[in-house]
Amino acid sequence: xxxxxxxxxxxxxxxxxxxxxxxxxxxxxxxxxxxxxxxxxxxxxxxxxxxxxxxxxxxxxxxxxxxxxxxxxxxxxxxxxxxxxxxxxxxxxxxxxxxxxxxxxxxxxxxxxxxxxxxxxxxxxxxxxxxxxxxxxxxxxxxxxxxxxxxxxxxxxxxxxxxxxxxxxxxxxxxxxxxxxxxxxxxxxxxxxxxxxxxxxxxxxxxxxxxxxxxxxxxxxxxxxxxxxxxxxxxxxxxxxxxxxxxxxxxxxxxxxxxxxxxxxxxxxxxx
Numbered sequence: 001x002x003x004x005x006x007x008x009x010x011x012x013x014x015x016x017x018x019x020x021x022x023x024x025x026x027x028x029x030x031x032x033x034x035x036x037x038x039x040x041x042x043x044x045x046x047x048x049x050x051x052x053x054x055x056x057x058x059x060x061x062x063x064x065x066x067x068x069x070x071x072x073x074x075x076x077x078x079x080x081x082x083x084x085x086x087x088x089x090x091x092x093x094x095x096x097x098x099x100x101x102x103x104x105x106x107x108x109x110x111x112x113x114x115x116x117x118x119x120x121x122x123x124x125x126x127x128x129x130x131x132x133x134x135x136x137x138x139x140x141x142x143x144x145x146x147x148x149x150x151x152x153x154x155x156x157x158x159x160x161x162x163x164x165x166x167x168x169x170x171x172x173x174x175x176x177x178x179x180x181x182x183x184x185x186x187x188x189x190x191x192x193x194x195x196x197x198x199x200x201x202x203x204x205x206x207x208x209x210x211x212x213x214x215x216x217x218x219x220x221x222x223x224x225x226x227x228x229x230x231x232x233x234x235x236x237x238x239x240x241x242x243x244x245x246x247x248x249x250x251x252x253x254x255x256x257x258x259x260x261x262x263x264x265x266x267x268x269x270x271x272x
Contacts, residue, residue, distance in 0.1 A: 059090035114150035221255035
């Protein structure tokens with residue numbers, strides 16, 4: 001059963017075994033993956049033609065599910081703004097978000113190369129010598145990441161961003177896992193491009209700019225909640241998103257209310 005985009009009902013009772021998808025890899029190994037979660041994720045990524053479609057929540061769902069399905073430490077999404085400059089749109093953890101920002105600010109890293117070439121880029125063994133992106137490798141290692149697989153968010157010749165997968169180990173994902181990761185990125189890209197029948201590049205740019213502007217508001221709300229309640233930034237974001245979903249409100253609206261509230265209170269539930 002689907003509720004809203006990004007909020008599939010897939011919880012399993014405690015102690016119950018969830019169905020698993022066994023994917024034969026090209027390196028003579030088998031990947032066991034949650035088949036129900038994988039199916040729900042593809043449905044959610046494709047289900048963008050709804051009145052209350054929330055781009056930011058959609059992208060955070062993509063990063064959260066990618067990290068869980070592919071068993072990586074974290075995932076992030078960078079998108080191009082109307083001027084073609086990359087900006088961080090979503091991340092499954094604060095550490096991944098900071099590394100994404102580091103790449104953009106220092107103009108080096110696999111995620112930038114992936115976006116510019118439209119091709120997958122892998123950076124493995126980041127703690128070792130002879131790195132292609134030395135400043136990035138050092139920063140990623142300090143953050144606890146040993147490998148990054150960057151996958152293009154592309155439809156034909158149009159590249160809108162990159163889905164980036166961060167792992168603690170030194171080995172990159174295998175071919176089977178990369179195929180699934182690229183499929184997630186592809187479906188998400190199609191969802192973004194088709195939302196409300198977006199067909200013209202300038203309309204897409206306006207949509208992505210609005211999403212990136214919304215993220216600034218959400219970051220401010222995260223900081224206010226974290227300071228007031230003594231939370232870390234990941235916990236503050238989870239609280240914001242849970243509140244938006246449980247009250248059927250847009251994430252950006254909840255965040256804006258928190259910023260404008262003297263006490264960082266949440267807004268009342270939305271009523272029809």
